[in-house]
Each structure stands twice: as C-alpha cells, then as structure tokens.
Amino acid sequence: MLTILLDGIAYGMLLFILAVGLCVTLGLMNFINLAHGTFAMAGGYLTITLMQKAGVPFLWCLPAAFIFAAVLGLVLERTLYRHLYDKTHLDQVLFSIGLVFISIAMVDYAYGANQQIVNLPDYLTGRFSFLGASIGVYRVFVIAICGLLVVSLQLVLTMTRFGSRLRAAVDDGRVARGMGIDVTRIFAVTFAVGSGLAGLGGALGTGIISFDPTFPLKYMIYFLIVISVGGTTTITGPFLAAILLGVADVAGKYYVPAVGGFIIYTIMVVVLIVRPQGLFARAAAK
Amino acid sequence: MSAITPSTEAIRARAVLLGRSRWGVAEIIFWVLAFACYWLFPTKLSLLSEIAILGLVALSVDLVLGYAGIVTLGQGAFFGIGAYAAGLAAKHGMGTSLWSDPVIGLFIGGGVAAVIGFATSFLVLRGSDMTRLMVTLGVALIVDEVVNQMKWLTGGSDGLQGVLPSAVLGIWEFDLFGRVAFVYSMVVLFVLFVIARALVKSPFGLSLQAIKGNMLRTRAIGMPVNARLVAVYTVAAFYAGVAGALAAQTTQFASPDYVAFHRSADAMLMLVFGGAGHLYGGLLGSIIFRTMQDVLGNITPQYWQFWLGVTLVALVLFVRGGILGLLGNMLAAWRRKGGAS
Amino acid sequence: MFRRQILKSIGVAGLALATGISAASAQEVVKVGLILPMTGPSASTGRQIEAGARLWMAQNGTIVAGKKIELIIKDDTGAADQSKRLATELVVNDKVAFLAGFGLTPLALAVGPVASQAKVPAVIMAAGTSTIVASSPYFVRTSFTLPQNTAPMAQWSAANNIKTVVTLVSDYGPGLDSEKAFKAEFEAKGGKVLDTLRAPLMNPEFAAFLQKAKDLKPDALFLFVPSGQGASLMKQVGERELAKAGIKIIGTGDVTDDDQLNGMGDALIGMITSHNYSAAHDSPENKAYVAAFLKANNNMRPNFMSVGGFDGMAAIYKALEKTKGDTDGTKLVEAMKGLAWVSPRGPMSIDATTRDITQNVYVREVKKVDGQLYNVEFATIANVKGSN
16 A cells, blocks of 8 residues: 555654764764654644644744754853763763753743644645555655755765764774864764754644654654664665655554554664674674 | 791781771661662662662672673573563462472572573683673573473563562562562672672672773783682672562562573663773662663653763763772762862 | 451452442442543543543532542553553452542543443543443443544534535544544535545644644544644634635534643634533533632643532432442442433433433634633534433
8 A cells, every 4th residue: 555655654754853862972083862752743833833833834944943953052062061071971961851851841932731733734744646646745844855865975974074074983092082073063063963953853743743742752762763673874774764664553553453553663673683783883883 | 837827918818808898987877878769768668679779689680780790681581580480480489388488489490590500601701801801692582482382381571470479478478569579689789798798898809890990911820810800700690580580579470581681781781881890880870770760761751862872972981880989989079079179 | 467458358248348348347438549641641531531520529528428529530541451450459459439530431441341341330431432331230430432422513514504524533442433434424415525634643743734724624623632732733724824725624522622722822813612611601500610620720720620520429419319328339330320410500400321422513603701711512413412
C-alpha cells in the first residue's frame, strides 16, 4: 500500500529532523543531551504562539522556530552545556534530565497542561490521488522539506570548510586546536544548528502530532531509538533508520495491530545486538 | 607436596581486603538512623517504605552500573517482573496458601526476575555505553508491551488488583499505617545490602571493578569476563525483582506503571544523584530525591518538577560525584579547617 | 507520639481508626483529600477537576453544617502506587473525612482498598470504567461511566441510517468498556461492527489505524480517547479526510473535549457525539457555571471533568448536611446514596444501590456558535444508569 508507505516515510522523516540534532551532539561531540526534545518543544510552542496569537503564516513560523531554538541552544550551550563536555556521561544524563524537568514545568506554567494544536493553512491540508493511492498534502510537504535538509546537511558536512573542521574537531579535539581550529566555536555553532533543527522539526510536527508539556519525555525514547539504530557517525545512518522505523511502525500497526507496539523495540534490540554501532554506521567506527 | 605458605604479599593483600570490608562508624550510624525513622517519622511510614524499595532498585543498578560499568536503563523491567510475579502468586494464593506468603513471594519475584535477567544478560556483554543503554531500554519497553498485551494474566492497563499477601512470617499483618510494610521493607533492604556489600568487597566484586576499569586487560589476565558480567547482571535482576515483589506486597497491587520507562530512569537518576559505585549512593539518592519530590509536591503540586530540575542541574554543575561527592567535599573542607586551627 | 497512636488504635479497635479519631475529637474542620494527576500526561484532567471543586467552594462557602471544609490537593502524577500512598497518608496523617479525585481507572482501583479499610468515602470525579464503584463499598461516583455515555451513541447511529461501523479506542479499561458497550448496543439494534481497532494509550501517531478504518469503508467511525488526547486524534482524522470518503465521524464526548474543542478547527463541524456534559448545555445553572468558571480560570472553558469535580464537592456538601456534620464514613456514604440535584450538566442523582451516577446523556453535534466551536445538544436520553 503506497499510502501506508508514504505515511510511514513522512513520520520517519519527522522523527529524523527531530532527532538529527541529537545525533550531532552525541556522535560528533560525544555529549548525551536528553534535553534535546526541549528544543523541539520550543520550536513547536513558538509556532503555536505565533500562529494563534499573532496570526503569523505557517510558512514563516518554520524559519522562526529554527532561529528561536538555535538561539536558545546557543545561549544554553554558552552558559551551561559547555561546562559539561568533560564530565561523565552519567553527569550529562542527570544534567539534561534536570533541564527537561525545568522546561516541562515552565511550559506548563505558561501554556497549561493541554495539548496544543495549530490549524494548517488550506493549501497544506487535503489529499490528492497518486497512482491510485490517496496521499496527504502535508505529508508530502514534510517529506520534501526533510529530504532537502538531509541533502544540504550532508553537503555541508562533506563539502565545506566548516564541515571538515567539524570532523577534525571531533576526531581529535586537541590536535584540531593545535592546528588553529577554534574548536569551542565550532561546537557552539554545531550545537546551535542541532537545536535549531529540532526546533524546525517541532514546528513541522505541529501539523501531525500535538504538543503538551511532557513532549520532551514522551519523544526522548524515539530520538534515542533513531540514533542508536542509525549509528551516530553519519547523517545518512539515522536518516535511513528513522525512515525504516517510521514505515515499520505505521505498517506494523496497520497489518498486525496486535504486535504493532513491539515492532520498533524489537527491531532496535536485534539491530543493536547484530551491529552494536548501529545499522548504518561505518564498520571501522570508533 | 609442599605446604602452601602464603607469601607476605598475599598476607598484606588479605589484610587490605579485610580492612576494606570492616564496618565504619558512619555506616552504622546510617543504618541505625534508617531504622529509627520508625519512631522519628511515624506519619511518613508509607513514603519511607517506598524509599526503601526505591533504594533497593538503585542498589541493584549500582551493582551493574557502579561496579560492573554496564549502563542500564532496563532495571525497571526486572522491578516490574518481580512485582507481577509476586503479585500473581499472592493473588492466586488467596491469602491462605503458601503462595501468598510474603517472604516466599520475595523469592518468587526475585527468582523470575533473575531468570529473565540471566536470559537477557547475554545481550549486554558487548557494545558501547550507548548501545547497552539502548538494549536494556529496548528490553524494558518490550516487557512493558508484553504486560500491557497479556490482559488475561496481568489485568492490562487497569493493573493487577486483589493482591492480598498473608501476614509476614504468619505473624505480622500489613496495616494501614504501613508499620509492618516499613519494617519488612527495611529488613529486606538491610539483608540484601549486607549481602551486596560482602559481594562487592569479595574478590568477585574486585574483579568486576577491574572489568569496569579495563575490560581488555582484565580479559588478558585470564578473567572470565563474560561469566562475571552475566553473574552480576543476574544478581542485580534478582535484587530489582525482590524490590518489585516488595512494592507489589506493600501496595497490594501491580500496575503497568511498575514496568514503565520512568521506573528505570528514576532508578538510574537516583543512583547518579547519590553517587554511583559506593552502594550508599543509591540509598542516599533515593532518600533525598523522593523526599524532595514529596516536600516540593506538597508546596506546589503543579510545578515541583521545576525545582527538582534546578537541583539536578546545580548538583551536576557544582559537585562531582553526586550527593556522596558533596558529602566528601564537605568532610574534606571540615578536616582542613580542623587541621589549620 | 507513636505511643499515643497505638493507644488510639487500640481504643477504636483496629482499622476503623482514621474516622474514629476524627469523629471522637469533635473537630471543627472537615478535610477533603483531593488526589489528582497535576503533572504528567493527564495533568489537564487534574486542573479541570481542581478548578471545578474550587468553584463549588467559592459559590457555596466553606462552612457546612457548622464545619469548615478544607481542601488538600495532592499530585499523584498519574501513577497508581502514588495515588495509594497519598490516600493512605491523607487518611492516616491528615485524618481526611473524604477522599476524592482519581483521574484514571487504575488510580481509583488502587485507592479502593484504602477507602474500604479506613471506611472513608471516596468520591470518583473522573475515572470512567464501570466496574470501579463495585470494588469498594465506599466509592461514590460523580463523573460518568463509558457504557453510560456510549450506548446512546450506538442507539442514535442505528436509528440514523448507519449500518456499519468501525470502532477505534484507546487500548485500556475505559476504551475497552466503550468498545464493548458500543458493539453490544449497535449489533443488538441490527447494525454491524466491521472491526474493533485499539490504539496504544500513549500513541502519538494514529495514521495506521485511521487508514485501516478508511479502507474498511464503514458508514461511520466511532472514536474514543481519554480527555486531553482528542486534539491529536482529530487533527489526524481531519488530515485523512474520512468525511470526504463518506465516513461519518461519531464518538463519545471525550474526543470533542470542551477544553480543547475550539482549537481543533472547523474540520470537526458536524461530528456527532454523545456525552453527559457540554459547556453549551442550555440551562440557567450551566450558563452561570460556565460564566463563573471562565472568570475564575483565565478563560479556560470548563469540560466534563470540571463538572465531575464541581458535583463531587456538591455530593460531599450535601452528605455532610444530611448527617448534620457527622463525619462517620459509613453514615456519609449512606447519606450520599439517593442524593439528587440539578447540576450544570442537567438533573443527576447517585443511585441508592450501586452508588454510581445516574444522569441524562445528550447527543450533540459540533457547531459554530458566536465564532466558537461547541457541542450543541439536540437529543436527550434521560436518566441513564452508570452501572447495574
């Protein structure tokens, strides 16, 4: 069924955009940031506020959400996160969970515990027929934007000077520093971009899922699954993993609803046992 | 055949090991205070037994994480399995037969959890921190789904009702004040703690720390690394299972919430909060974490999470090694001051 | 302190103690322990009920039969063991005369044994599985039950040319209750349920289920999700254009929750639901209620959970008046049996034998009134029993 396939791909793409920033912080900076969902929530709630209160068109909300979450990420990185790069993973977990608790309470205070939703503009709603399958316009929109992002991310990482500096900084921070690369700045920018992408994902997500203050906790598991199945050494790994999981989840619930809930988790466990570095990681990954 | 005479090094090593396993004054004070809570906080006994149970889970996480270095987010699964196993036993024992005896229930809960722990231990033998974290989490999520799906056995999302354990040792009935529950939980915690303490100070425990320090080297000197990891993982699963059984017996029900993700996460948080790798970290962590949650929750039922979060962030930023680290710093500062004057 | 408690417990013979003390000490304050999910996924339920209960107290004063009513609110985060512990502490430490609240079925079930042991009445203000009330003789319900709210929907469907239905419910107690009630009633009236779909309770993505429902081409799709989750479900229902495929969307009022309805968008217009309360209910009691509620809560619209809290406090006040301030738990439960009054939702009563709620259930259609979406009632099924 083409419809199910496309639904799954769109859901997977959305998961990818939400999780890709985490992949960056974890894979490239070796930092476990469980508060990643907070940035996605920031983007989502900004979109909701702008659309409901200020009447800003949906399409303008997307870049706004990106910038807002990126700035938030940058500020937090400069003030808090940077103190934690040399701490243990467990400290990082404790710290970022603390941030999640704070963000949940703050959003709850500001917006209440309700699920918040936005109504998409008319040109993004509705469905059309394609090869006999009925397809939602918004899902195609999500797929297009996410596809674009994947390509550009990959290009930035492999083709630009910034990308090679980043990879150098990750492979060996000390040597990179010695070569005159401003590692601190690169990490700050990378963190901001990762957070911004989560914010953008949050904004895109408002069209499919709804937001409530527990969002960062609710989706944390999904993020972790995506990056652990995909591996953190590449961008394409988590991308393919997210799509695989999205399709498996939707198709599983459609065809075998009784075991639908198991599918994602089982895939993850099996993948990690067969390939502990992730399904699509480079074989020689460190 | 010559009689084996221990070398002087061996004797010294033995003395060091024995010295390590001697009970310190602080430890004794800790346990006396813990039991004295019965008289100190007679109105808070339910919360205290809950803390004892959480402490036991944190202790089990400490065994795998703090000592063997396996990052786990799946201890909640064993907790839940123990809770359901003991709960089902008590429920179908109908409060009369041996099945509903609480102490036997502990072994049922711990035993079933240990079997599953043994079976899944082979999954965590290799891989990075992140991989192990996700594999244990994955197993926990699958267990959660299984519990939800097996409605005929577990009662599904409504939980397992009608868990009526008989009196402890046939003498003490569980009461509404939670007096029996508290003493019972504390005794179980203490016994298991003493065993865990002996375990980690034994050569077995030391070998675990060696594995945590450097798995490759430990393997190279001929240590059966995998067997040791399987053993400690199974023991920890047993501990978590017993904690679950305690929970099911003292609250007299089991719900899917007992296997939910946040149980595992809370257990790990409490341990890291208190300080991993000292056995006491988990206990202190659960005491402070839960007390804060309760106090803050009474002040602001809606926004207590904010202040809890602030505490976590501050603790990580300003202290190394959790609450135990904080205590250590304070002690060191106090000694310096004492030395100067 | 401990010794004194022992003496007391001997004095009043065992477990009847909590209420024994409160009756013996002739206190002037009657405490009501309200256990609600104030954080976590069900937090919105807790907020609505608290607001409803506080509104009743603001309108009716805090002195009843010479006693001062004091509300103690506790957050159980939606975890059953916390509900149980908080209930125990409220009974033992705070000596509450009433327990109340309980946002979800497992939370209520966990508290049942405490209420029975301590002989303290427990007023269910939210949880909707039919079996709860029977599990303890001290339970009284002022919310609703799923079969109560569902059956009228099945009757209406059968009478309005709907022959085939697919049901989609959340996979937990109330959802299954609702599914069962709909299927039984609808098939008894000659309809056919093509498939019964169950989505996991914490499910962010409904696409697969909705697509399946669409592919089965029923005349109508029946929906139930718990309060607070309707928004995301309805967003995806709208996206999938089931209405254009000729599938009518029906459900219980939990889905078109007043708290969120207005934000769900015009796609919902025309949806038919059956429920016990609508903010648009046309009565002077309700008009006053909604106006006061909006004013007191920063324009949050009251939903069916809020009236559960409001009427729960009403039941507590009326029971105390009837016992003339006596806080003996058994007498209070007796006093609540058979109580009847007109609530903002319409006439309601506590069944004298089952202690469950009997109330009118209304069939409603989502319509735009003064630029806002409301559930506008158009048919009434009078005096539906909560459980038998």
